Amino acid sequence: MQDQMVEPVGVRARAKASLRQRIVETAMGLFEADGYDAVSTTRIAEAAEVTQRTVFRYFPRKDLIVYAAADEVLAFEAALEAALADGTPPRAAVLAALSATARYCEDHRDSMRSFARLLAGSASLRSSEFDRQSRLEWLCALALESAEAFRARRAVPELRCCMMAGSVMGMIRPVVRDWQAGAAYSLTEAIDHAAAAITALMDYANTCYEDMLVAATGTN
Incomplete structure (x- = not known):
């Protein structure tokens, strides 16, 4: 009896996930062919054989379709x-998160590089990306301040912070952009090898902050 009650829910969830994926794959194919700005949600809906209302139910904004990939x-x-949450100190947590994110990007290499191509041809998408970055x-700043600041x-x-x-993101972004553009190196290895430099940048930024404070207040 319990299995009979659970199964329809599972079937509906899989159907929704399948429909969502169909919208994403259809839209990304259209974006790649004609450019992000040239493709309307109406056209996406027609190509995916759903209503425009269905598209908006899953993706209230067109750019969210791109990020779903x-x-x-x-x-x-x-x-x-x-x-x-594991109690990792702030700086080590940032380094661990950067490494984990690099692995995520490697696992989604095709989607990440497809996104980079779309970004190059769309001012509206670049505006969305600026907000995300x-x-x-x-x-990152919240995590460097404290776990409590991050959770809040x-x-x-x-x-x-x-x-x-x-300073950290200023170093990482060009590395990721170069990799997205087709650079042959492993992003995971690049980020891991840069850990010492990233730590040094954080130290330097912290020193700059202290020097700025001294200059502004006239105290040591």
């Missing part, structure tokens, strides 16, 4: 969450 920001957030830096998703992290996060 691979979302490294969510992967980074989840990895930070797990590391901090800002979130990535914000999450504080609106404004400490300036010291913002400077440290900015």
